Amino acid sequence: MLAAPPLDLSPDQPDSPDPTPDREARMVALHAEHARDVSRFLLGLTKGERQTAEDLLQETMLRAWRHIDALPADSEGIRRWLFTVARRLVIDVVRMRHNRPAEVGAVDLNWIAARDDTTGSALAGASMRYAFDRLTPAHRDILSQVYLRGRSIDEVAERLGVPVGTVKSRTHYALRALRTGLEAA
Structure with a gap:
């Protein structure tokens, strides 16, 4: 079976001229x-x-x-x-x-106080800091790089000198450990 000649399918190609x-x-x-x-x-x-x-x-x-x-x-x-x-x-x-890190279930944030509740906000912040401090240094570092500094997975992999898959895996397990820490707090 003969195949049709390949066509340039680049997305930046303009739409076809006048529709006849x-x-x-x-x-x-x-x-x-x-x-x-x-x-x-x-x-x-x-x-x-x-x-x-x-x-x-x-x-x-x-x-x-x-x-x-x-x-x-x-x-x-x-x-x-x-x-x-x-x-x-x-x-x-x-x-x-x-190329994106695996998405993990979010922590149930319904128990965190509203913006105007300073006592609830203080407790939520303290719980988050406590859970974050209990993470391993590698987990803290990976979460800081990806979520606090907003670096891409490729940038983090290059900075740490590890494969992209390792960064994705570490991010997944760090988030899971953080969620477990928040549930325990």
Whole structure:
């Protein structure tokens, strides 16, 4: 099976020029014929995340619109092109998610006093300082770097001379230890 020639899919490429009735009709037909299959494909790749799959389908169709004149003439060629673009978009989303530290459940802050309650604020602050001081030096350092100084995971990894994955792991365990310390306080 021959593959279609690769197209430049850079996101900074301007939208296609004037929408003509022929281009619009071709895009409507393309969407009607392939959108459902591409949507099912994306839903499988995103493990059932419907909103993500819909966003990726929209981006796939937008790229098809931008390249409507360069798409293969046959239906099977267009289908292959759409599925390739969709798969690459999913890969980009997965890569983007792996570059962020894992999200952990937040500490229940409902018990912390409101802003105007100085006694409650003082107790909450004291509890936080107590829990923070009970962390290991490595956990205190990683939380200070990431959350207090606002450095990215890559910056922290470079400063500490450790892999990015190590920074993510340490951040996860430090937050978990802090949450445990707050619950005990």
